[in-house]
Amino acid sequence: MAPFEAYRDFASERDQWERWSIQGGSDGFGFRALPGMQDDPRLIHDQPHGEQGPRPSLAGMCAGGPRGLLDLAGPVTEAKIAAGRLWDLFHQLRDLMPAVLPLEHFRTLPENHVRYMPVGADPEDYPLVPNSNLTPALEQYRAQPLIQRLRATPFFTAGVVRELPDMLPWFALTREEYVAQQAEDALRRSELLTLDGWWIERDHLPVHGACESLDTCPHRTDRSEPWTRAEKAAYLEHLPDDVIIVRLHCKV
Structure with missing residues (x-):
């Protein structure tokens, strides 16, 4: 060193x-x-x-x-197995449960807007904008039935690829691509x-x-x-x- x-x-x-x-x-x-x-x-x-x-x-x-x-090698092998099982579960359930809305949908809902305004300025001069604090939108996103099912599985933590800000685009990959991406994510980053x-x-x-x-x-x-x-x-x-x-x- x-x-x-x-x-x-x-x-x-x-x-x-x-x-x-x-x-x-x-x-x-x-x-x-x-x-x-x-x-x-x-x-x-x-x-x-x-x-x-x-x-x-x-x-x-x-x-x-x-x-x-x-x-x-064990953590990478387990990540591959978990990713495959998670991908399979998503595609089994997606046509049986309500369609999943992306996180951006909840972020832009009126109730998740705040007024952007410098201190001391007139509130009427500044519009409402999406809240940079994603907590309310994230809670609504995770409350969707299919997302709840995915997150409740014992292999979710090892199998998900970059949950935030939105995991949905990852499931548009083929199974092989998704598993390969999760294997890459499971490798050490240090x-x-x-x-x-x-x-x-x-x-x-x-x-x-x-x-x-x-x-x-x-x-x-x-x-x-x-x-x-x-x-x-x-x-x-x-x-x-x-x-x-x-x-x-x-x-x-």
């Missing part, structure tokens, strides 16, 4: 973090241990919080450990620091910690494009079983 510490007069692309801590088991953003490995002493758990004390891991979760003890010192950030060019800057880096032959989430996941999947992977929570 040291080559990417902030305030060290590095090039801007290497100025990445101010402080970090080992964290992921207690908040669910870490790694799932393989079945039967949850109590293995080689697993790594969250550092205690300075004021709140210990942060125990959620059941089956950890902040890291040897690659061979971590279930990296940055990656590789064994050979590359800082991999989504939508940015990889940065080599041993080089002064992107412009002067001589190692860019194979690292000239941003990595996708699938490429980062594949990197972790193909690490040897004894390589230790740790999730860090960074203040940037």
Whole structure:
């Protein structure tokens, strides 16, 4: 991590973090241990919080450990299964239940409008506009029978693709497209620091910690494009079983 510490007069692309801590088991953003490995002493758990004390891991979760003890593929596999079941349920019910109206319909209802007005101005000079607070509209949207049925299924959380602001357009995809999109969403979104010192950030060019800057880096032959989430996941999947992977929570 040291080559990417902030305030060290590095090039801007290497100025990445101010402080970090080992964290992921207690908040669910870490790694799932393989079945039967949850109590293995080689697993790594969250550092205690300075004021709140210990942060125990959620059941089956950890902040890291040897690659061979971590279930990296399981969450994606489960997301694919759940997405397929959710897509099937939507298309089974859509012709049997009242048509679902999009969130935008409820957002524009008169009762969900507020008057946009600078402080001290005459209210009559400013029209009503849709409320930027989506809470009332979202409650009405979710109250629709078909949306209620989808949200009540045990596989909804793992199977839905980006519920907000509106999940309906996703079900216009084919089943294969929907499942593939959910698999993509289930992949880790965090940055990656590789064994050979590359800082991999989504939508940015990889940065080599041993080089002064992107412009002067001589190692860019194979690292000239941003990595996708699938490429980062594949990197972790193909690490040897004894390589230790740790999730860090960074203040940037």
